[in-house]
Amino acid sequence: MPDPEPPPNDCPFPKRFPSQLVRDDAFFMSLAYNQAIDAWRRDEVPIGCVIALDGEVIAAAHNAVEVNRDPTAHAEMLAITQAAAHLGDWRLERCTLYVTKEPCPMCSGATLMSRLSRVCYAVPDPKMGCLGGATNLNELERVNHRCELTAGGVLEDECRELLQAFFRLKRTQAG
Ligand SMILES: [Zn+2]
Numbered sequence: 356m357p358d359p360e361p362p363p364n365d366c367p368f369p370k371r372f373p374s375q376l377v378r379d380d381a382f383f384m385s386l387a388y389n390q391a392i393d394a395w396r397r398d399e400v401p402i403g404c405v406i407a408l409d410g411e412v413i414a415a416a417h418n419a420v421e422v423n424r425d426p427t428a429h430a431e432m433l434a435i436t437q438a439a440a441h442l443g444d445w446r447l448e449r450c451t452l453y454v455t456k457e458p459c460p461m462c463s464g465a466t467l468m469s470r471l472s473r474v475c476y477a478v479p480d481p482k483m484g485c486l487g488g489a490t491n492l493n494e495l496e497r498v499n500h501r502c503e504l505t506a507g508g509v510l511e512d513e514c515r516e517l518l519q520a521f522f523r524l525k526r527t528q529a530g
Pocket residue numbers: 429430431458459460461462463
């Protein structure tokens with residue numbers, strides 16, 4: 356008999372059910388937030404990401420560093436790979452990436468290398484964020500691609516509360 360799947364972790368936060376009719380930033384960030392809840396349920400740091408093109412989601416992923424045992428398995432990296440596979444093209448030129456936390460150095464680099472037209476993140480990260488928080492790769496003087504940035508403000512409180520609650524829980528479990 357194979358081992359049964361471990362039971363999913365309870366996440367005290369419910370998923371969001373945004374109206375399908377209004378495809379605004381809050382809509383897509385709500386889907387990224389739901390991905391983050393899926394991450395929590397798998398005991399991953401709750402960060403989620405979706406990529407949208409022409410009002411449709413073409414990629415959705417959450418942080419999977421622990422389960423994949425892969426330090427590059429951040430939500431943004433996985434979503435960018437999915438989106439490129441979906442389009443059959445590494446250039447994500449007309450796409451917008453939504454992520455619940457500001458991209459780290461690796462993921463910020465990947466947003467530039469994939470030529471995303473826009474990045475919208477919920478929670479700025481002054482420690483590791485490289486799209487305005489700690490530094491801004493998008494403002495490298497000689498870089499020939501820049502993406503439009505929406506830095507914070509879209510579901511920012513909700514996404515921050517999810518992250519803070521997760522780390523509070525982890526500290527309790529560790530103590
Ligand atoms: Zn990252």
